[in-house]
Amino acid sequence: MIRYSNTLMAAAVAAFLAGCSDGSDQVAEVLPPPNPCDGTEVASSRLFLQQLTSSSVIIKWRGDATAACIGSSAELLATRFTAEETEGDHKEVRIDGLEAGSTYYYSVGGAPSAPAGQQFTTAPERGNAAAGGKTRLWVIGDSGTGGDDEREGHEGEAAEVLAGLEAFVEADGKAVDLFLMLGDNAYNVGSDFNYQQAVFETYPDLLKSVSLWPTIGNHEMGLGFLSPTLGLPGLGTSADPDSYQATADDEPGRMPYLDIFSLPAEGEAGGVASGTEQYYSFDHGNVHVVSLDSQLSARDPEQMATMREWLIDDLSSNDLDWTVVIFHHPPYSKGANHDSDDVEKVNGFDRPQRDMREQFVPIFDAHGVDLVYNGHSHSYERSYYITSHTGTSDTFSTAEHAELRNGDPAQPASGRGDMPYAQLSPTSGGVDDRVIYSVVGNSGKADEDAGSLTAADEWLRHPAHIDQPADTEEPPRRGLPVLGSAVIDASDTELTHSFISVDGEVLDQFTITR
Template sequence: MTEDGLSKSGDSRSLGAKRTNESSSYARGFLLLQIFICSLLMTSSAFAEDVISSCSGAETAVSRLFLQQVSAHSAMIKWRGDTPIVCFGTQPGKLDRSVRSEFIDGHHQVTLAGLEADTYYYYSIGGATSSGPGQHFRTAPESGQLPDDGNIHIWLLGDSGTATEVQGGHNVHAGKAIDVMNGYLKYNDQQAAGEPLDLILLLGDNAYLEGTDEQWQGAYFDIYAELIKTTATWPTIGNHEMGGGALDICIFRKLPQCEKGPLISHFGGISRSANPDSYDSNGDGPDPGGLPYLNIFSLPSKAEQGGVASGTEQYYSFDYGNVHTVSLDSQLSNRDPVQRSAMRDWLIDDLSSNKQDWTLVIFHHPPYSKGQNHDSDVEQNEIDMRETFAPVFEDHGVDVVYSGHAHSYERSWYLNGHYGPSDTFTPGTHAELDGQGNPSMGQGTDVYRQISSATAADDKAVYTVAGSAGKADQENPCTPGRTMGCSLPDWLGHPAHRTFPAGQTGYHSHGLSLKGSVVIDVNRTSLTSRFVSESGQVLDHFIIKREP
C-alpha cells in the first residue's frame, strides 16, 4: 500500500461528510490496523530478515559472494563484507526491493522469498538501485517442470580443490583447476550455445588439503567467483573437507628414517572420525570453530527444497524442476554403522516419496573404482557405499550416481546387482547388453532406457567417477612392496566400467587419466552426461531415454 493511499484513507474530506469524534477515532484505529497488516506482509516476504523500505545506497565491494538453495520461489545469497543490505528486482537498473541480512557463521545471509518461478532476478550488495556486475540468477521452474529453454544444465566438479595443495612449500598443481574451468567454458561457448548453468554440484575434496576456511577461499571462492554468484552451489563432503589425521609417510615414500620404523606425521584428508566436531586442521586437536564445510554452506536439512527432511546438513536432497538430487555423506555418516543405517533409512524414505522424472545422487567415495590410491575392492568407505546403498539406488529408480576421490575418470556400464568386488563382475548378469551381447555404451543406437529393455523395470544406474577437476594421476608403476602413491597393475581396470580404446595419451582399459569435469543436460525425455576435458573436448558421453 502506498503512502498516498494511506493518507487518503484517513482524510475525512475525501468522504464528503463531517465526522463525529467517534467516527474519527474509528478511522484512525482502522488506519493503524491497515499499517500494521502491511508491515506484517512486508516482513513475511523475506522470511526472518528485516525488509528495508527502499534502495538508496551504493554497490559495496564484498568477498565470497555466492548463491545457495535457489528454488522456484526463493533464493539465498551469502557473502562476507561490511554491508548487510541486498537490493533486488527483475530489472537490472531498477532494483526495488531490499532486505537486511543475518550474520551467521561468519557470513552475511539473506533469503529472498516471494519470487516468481523461472524468472531472472538481479541484485546489488549495499543498497544500489542497479545490480553489480554479473549479479543475477534465474529461479528454478515449478516442481516437475522444465525452464523456458527446455533444458536443465548442470556442472559437476570432483576433487577440484588443488589450488591450495602445498607440498614442500610449493603449490604443485597451480592453475590446473582453472584450466578445467576454462575447458568447460570453452565447451559451453562452442558446443552448448553459451547456455547458463542451473546447478553446480561439488563431489567433495574441493578444498585441499584440510578443507580450512582459508583453503575454501583459495580453491573455490576465488577461482569460480563469476559462476557461483549466478548459480547455486550444492556440495557433498569429501575426505579433504574433514581436516587430517596421523599417517605413516613411509607408505608413500621410503625415507632413510623409515629404516627405524614408522614416521608419523599429520596429513590432510585421512581423518577416520565419524564426528564433524572432531575436525582437526593441524594435528593439535579439534578446532574450536568446528568443520568449516558446515559453517560455509547452508543446506536444506528440513526439506526446504523438496524431498524428505534429513535432520542434518551432512546429507540432504532437493528438487530442481523435474530433477531430484540427493547428496549423501560417504565421509562421516558412512563410517559409523548406526549413522550409516540412519542415512540408508532416510534415503529409502526420500526416494520412495520422489515423483520427479530424473534422480541424481552425489557423494565422494565411489562404489566402483580402480583409481590410484583408491581401490573400491580395498577401501572400506567405498565398500560400504556399494554394499549398503547401491541396492537402494537400483530398487528406487536412481538414474545416475557421481563420485570423486580417485583423480581420474571412470564411467560404468548400465548396472544392476553388482555389489561384490571387481572380480565378481559378470557382464551378462550385471550390465545392460547391446544387440551383439556386449555391455552397451549408452551411445548412438544403443542409448540406455530408464525402463530397461532387458527387465522392463527402472532398476539400473550409471556410476561415474569424476575426480580430475583439479589434477589427474599419471601412470607410476609401484615398486615391489609399495601400494600407495603409485599405480598398481590393475589401475583404471575395473571391469564394471566402460572400455576405452588404447593408443591415446591418458587412455586406459577402463578409464582416463585426464583432467576434466562433467556436464549433465536434462529435459523431459533424456538425460545426457558428458566428460569435458581441460581443452573443451567431449571425451565420453552416455544418454538415458525415458518415455514422456
C-alpha cells in the first residue's frame, strides 16, 4: 500500500519536473499531488506498536487523532492511513507492504514530519538476525508496580529496571528489537487505569519504537471469580476472560488486557493461527516466540487440550534457529509464596505451575524449544539445561535430567563463560531436546523473604536451578532476590541470555551454540 502511493507520487513529481509535451508548442502543466499529510501532530495519552513484522506494523493510540502518516524520512511523511476505532477506546492503523529491516518514521494526527522517537525498524527477512547480526529481546516480568495501586514500597523500581536496560544498551550500542512482558504487567488488578500508569507511562519511549508482546498474569484478572467478596486481586481461578471485575461492585466484563493489546490470533505475524488473543506465536527474523496462557486456558481441561494441540502444530511447523516460550506461572520455582511443589494452597491459585510442567514440558522437549521465561515469583531463577522433568523438585536429578560436563553427574553444565551449551547436546543423540527455564519476575519488585507459603530454607533453592555466585549468601542460593531483567541476543550461531541488574551489570549469563 505504501509502496504504491509513493510510486504514484514519484511519477507525478517526475512528470511535473520534466514537463509534458503533447506534440504542440504548448507544455501541459502537471502539478504534484498535494501531500495528504498536511495536518499537525495530535497528542495521545498512550502510543504503542503491535505486531511489528518484516512487512507490517500496527500503530495504536488513545486520543483524538484519526489518522497516522508514515515515511522513510523523519522530515517527509507522505503516506496517510485513516485509523480504525477499536475496543477499549483505542485507535489503530495497520500498515502493510513495508520493506524488511528498514526504518520508518511516523506521526499521529496527519503531520508531514515525525516527532523524535516515533520510529521503528521492521524485522529482517524471515530467518535472518536483526541489525548487527543479532536479534535482541528484552524480557521483564511482574513489572507492573509503576501505578498507584502497588507503588508503596516499590516507588520507581520498574523505572530503575528500565534504566538498567538503557545502561546495558548504551554500553554496546545494540538496540532492543523485541519487548516481552511476562504477566502481572499492571498491578493490582490489570485495569485500564493500572495499564495506563504501569505500562504506558512507565515505558513510553520503548513502546513507540518496538512492538510489545505480553502474556497474561494472575494480576491481569481483576478480583477474579473467586474473590469479589474477599477483594483479593491475583487469586482468580476462572478460565473465563469475561469474568473480569476490577471492583466488587462492577458487573463482570471483558479483561482490559484483551482490549488494550492487538495480538496475532490469526497468525498475522508468522506461526500457526491460535484463534485467540489469549495465546499466540510470531516470528521475528531468526527467532520464533510463543506466548502461552497459563492463567485462564490452563484452568480448564478442554481449553488446555486445545492450547496443547495448537502448540504442537505451531512448533512442528517452525524451522527458525531459536524458539522462546513465555507464560506467567513457572513450572520450576521456589519463589516467595510461589512454590511449584505445593500448588493446592489458597484454593489452588498456583495450580498452573504444576499443570504447565506436566502438560507442556514434554512438548517443549520434543519440539526444539530453547528457552522458557516465566514470572510470578518476584526473583530471578534459571535452570540447568534440562529435559524430561515433570515431577516435583525431590524427583529432579542432575544425572538424569541435566546436561553434564564431561558426563559427570557431579558437574552439571552451567553454560557460562567459555563452556557454552550446544543446542544439539552431546548427550542427546543429536536431538534438540533440552530447555532452560528462567524466572524473571523481579522487574517491578523483588521479594525480600520467602513469604508465608514457601519454606524459608527452600526459598530460591529449587534443585533444577543453578547456583548464583552473585548471591549474597554463602553458599550461594539458586536464585537472586534483586531487581532486574533479561536480555537475549540471538545470532545465527549462538544465543546469549544475560540477567542484568538495575545498573546494567550482568549478574548471570549463559550461551547456547548451534
